[in-house]
Structure formats: C-alpha cells, structure tokens
Amino acid sequence: MARIDIDHIRHAYGPNPKASKDYALKEVHHTFEDGGAYALLGPSGCGKTTLLNIMSGLVEPSEGRILFDGRDVTRLSTQERNIAQVFQFPVIYDTMTVYDNLAFPLRNRGVPEVEVDRKVREIIAMIDLETWSKRKARGLTADQKQKISLGRGLVRSDVNAILFDEPLTVIDPHMKWQLRSQLKQLHRRFGYTMIYVTHDQTEALSFADKVVVMFDGEIVQIGTPAELFERPRHTFVGYFIGSPGMNVMPAAIDGTIARVGSQTIALPGMPVAATGSIELGIRPEFVRLGREGMPVTIDKIEDVGRHRIVRTRLEGRDLAAIVPEDGDIPADPRVAFDPAGINIYADSWRVDYGSAA
Ligand code: ADP
Ligand code: MG
Numbered sequence: 001m002a003r004i005d006i007d008h009i010r011h012a013y014g015p016n017p018k019a020s021k022d023y024a025l026k027e028v029h030h031t032f033e034d035g036g037a038y039a040l041l042g043p044s045g046c047g048k049t050t051l052l053n054i055m056s057g058l059v060e061p062s063e064g065r066i067l068f069d070g071r072d073v074t075r076l077s078t079q080e081r082n083i084a085q086v087f088q089f090p091v092i093y094d095t096m097t098v099y100d101n102l103a104f105p106l107r108n109r110g111v112p113e114v115e116v117d118r119k120v121r122e123i124i125a126m127i128d129l130e131t132w133s134k135r136k137a138r139g140l141t142a143d144q145k146q147k148i149s150l151g152r153g154l155v156r157s158d159v160n161a162i163l164f165d166e167p168l169t170v171i172d173p174h175m176k177w178q179l180r181s182q183l184k185q186l187h188r189r190f191g192y193t194m195i196y197v198t199h200d201q202t203e204a205l206s207f208a209d210k211v212v213v214m215f216d217g218e219i220v221q222i223g224t225p226a227e228l229f230e231r232p233r234h235t236f237v238g239y240f241i242g243s244p245g246m247n248v249m250p251a252a253i254d255g256t257i258a259r260v261g262s263q264t265i266a267l268p269g270m271p272v273a274a275t276g277s278i279e280l281g282i283r284p285e286f287v288r289l290g291r292e293g294m295p296v297t298i299d300k301i302e303d304v305g306r307h308r309i310v311r312t313r314l315e316g317r318d319l320a321a322i323v324p325e326d327g328d329i330p331a332d333p334r335v336a337f338d339p340a341g342i343n344i345y346a347d348s349w350r351v352d353y354g355s356a357a
Contacts, residue, residue: 003031037187037207039208048165083159085164086153088167102124143172162195180203201241229241247320287337
C-alpha cells in the first residue's frame with residue numbers, strides 16, 4: 001500500500017485550455033495517506049472519475065504530478081503503478097468461470113496455486129457467489145457480473161491502492177449495504193488504501209474515514225463526516241450533505257450581528273474579513289421552531305419517522321427546520337437560530353469568527 005500525492009494536478013480533455021471552465025479538474029493538490037479509507041463525493045460531472053483515472057494511470061494529466069510514496073509515477077501505466085480499479089460497470093471475461101475470473105489477476109502475477117485457491121474462495125464467499133463458482137460468467141446477471149468485477153479488485157493483497165468508481169450502481173439496495181460493510185471490514189483487516197467514488201452521501205459517509213467533497217472540478221472540503229456536517233467550508237458542502245441540506249440565505253454583517261431581511265441575528269463572534277457576497281448558513285437541525293424569535297409561515301410538514309421536517313418561509317425565503325416527533329408546532333410559529341450552528345460565508349466560502357468585540 002502507498003501514500004498517494006496529487007501534486008498540483010490540472011486536467012483538460014480538449015486542446016489549448018485557457019479559461020478555468022476548459023478544465024475538468026481545475027487544480028487538485030492533496031495527499032491520500034497510506035492505509036486511509038477515502039470517499040470522493042460530488043455530483044455527476046464534477047471530475048471524480050477524471051481524478052480517479054489520473055491516479056490509476058488511465059488518464060495522463062495536462063499539468064502536475066502523481067507520486068506514490070514519493071516516487072513520480074505520472075508517466076507510468078496502471079500495471080506499473082500496481083493499482084486495482086473497480087469500475088461502475090462489469091469488466092470481466094465472459095468465457096471464463098466465476099472462479100477463473102477471480103483467479104486471473106493472481107495467476108497473472110505467478111501467485112502459487114494453493115494461495116490462489118485460498119484467496120479466491122475467501123472472495124467468492126464475500127461476494128456471495130459460492131454456488132456459481134464453476135459457471136461461465138456469460139450467463140450471469142448484471143448484478144452478479146458486477147460482484148465478480150468487485151471481487152477481481154479485491155483479490156490481490158499486494159496492490160498499492162484499490163480504487164472504486166461507483167462500483168455498486170447496478171447492485172440491488174440490500175446487497176449494496178452488505179457489500180459496503182464488507183469493504184469496510186476488509187479495510188479494517190488489511191489496511192488497504194481505498195478510494196471510493198460516489199455521488200451518494202450515505203455511501204460516502206458510511207464507507208470513509210475521510211470524505212473528499214468535489215464540486216465543479218475542485219476539492220471544496222476534506223473532512224470526517226462530522227466535520228462536513230458541523231463546519232461546511234463551502235455552501236455547496238452545506239447543502240449537498242445533510243437531509244435536508246443546510247439553509248443558506250443572503251445576509252449583511254454588522255459587527256456581531258447578522259441581518260437577514262428585516263431580522264437581526266446574534267452571532268457567536270465577529271466574522272473576520274467578511275467581504276463580498278455574504279450568506280448565513282444554518283442546518284435545519286439548529287433551527288428552533290417555537291414561540292420565540294423570527295416569525296415564519298409554514299408551507300409543509302414532512303413526517304420522516306424519527307423527526308419532522310418543517311418547510312417554512314422566513315422573510316420570503318425557504319427555511320427548513322427539524323422538529324422532534326413529539327415537538328410542538330405553534331399556530332403562530334417563530335424560529336430562533338442556535339448560535340452554535342450558525343456559519344457565515346463570503347463568496348460561498350466559510351469565514352472564521354474572531355473574538356466577540
Ligand atoms: P464525474 O465522474 O464526477 O461524473 P467526470 O470526471 O466523468 O465527472 O467528468 C468531469 C468533466 O469532464 C465533465 O464535464 C465531463 O463531461 C468531462 N469529460 C469526462 N470524460 C471526458 C472525455 N473522455 N472527453 C471529454 N470530456 C470528458
Ligand atoms: Mg464518474
């Protein structure tokens with residue numbers, strides 16, 4: 001396993017990139033630590049696959065370098081980088097049996113047959129295809145084929161890293177959950193460096209120790225699930241993560257006071273260098289709906305089981321609040337913001353607070 005440094009990588013698919021919009025990856029500079037379990041999370045088209053393929057060697061970046069344990073591998077092939085990659089759709093040999101498909105990457109490297117057998121059986125059990133072991137892959141369902149593909153990625157233990165590109169897309173929901181927990185277990189047991197691409201926050205947050213959030217060709221935040229929830233560095237992280245996401249509203253700052261429309265909100269400190277387009281962000285979990293605070297109107301109440309999501313309007317803007325199952329929703333509702341949950345953004349980036357003057 002290896003530490004992977006992404007050293008000032010930029011990538012454009014077209015020739016002669018000039019403006020920032022010409023780049024599928026604008027500038028990525030980051031280290032994936034040896035043995036880490038990472039998720040690359042972001043919406044479709046934000047550059048996740050591009051970044052993964054640059055790490056594995058399928059795409060050569062327009063600018064920058066890739067280092068494995070300090071060694072420059074930018075011009076090396078996938079094979080030379082010794083990487084296992086699992087794609088969104090099955091990549092298997094149709095005419096081989098399930099067993100032989102899994103044995104192939106090992107036999108290819110001259111692993112002794114006893115060891116091949118031990119490892120293949122272990123993986124076949126994990127992907128739940130024991131009864132299909134002797135069957136040719138050709139006749140299998142898309143779901144089963146993808147499990148073989150996943151197994152092929154996991155069968156070798158001598159790889160520098162295992163990269164997954166939305167590997168569970170064609171797998172049914174129950175099996176998805178099961179495979180994801182097994183991946184997590186494998187990671188704990190063997191300490192593989194694993195990088196898992198997904199657009200699904202649940203998948204990312206349950207798999208990874210560190211989540212790398214991408215947006216529009218850039219990494220906007222790297223953090224633990226708790227950090228992404230509590231302190232979104234960018235408004236995009238705020239509304240992409242969480243269910244529902246963070247409420248973000250235009251605001252003006254006056255010392256330790258924020259103004260939203262005609263309302264004033266006390267801040268936990270003085271925002272530093274809050275210039276540009278200012279917004280206040282607060283997660284629905286920190287909006288207290290009751291009889292005190294700013295008047296709102298209620299659009300809709302959604303019962304989601306553990307709690308209710310109340311869709312309100314504050315100063316003509318949407319504001320979601322989370323109310324406990326047994327919480328009271330008064331006829332003349334008002335909201336207050338828990339200071340601990342207030343974030344201030346300038347041009348979409350979070351600003352820190354100085355000490356309250
Ligand atoms: P993601 O995996 O996050 O959905 P991609 O890395 O596939 O994003 O794509 C990032 C951007 O690069 C998108 O705008 C996409 O259209 C573009 N792109 C991806 N692959 C190619 C390609 N082979 N040729 C040209 N443009 C591409
Ligand atoms: Mg992709």
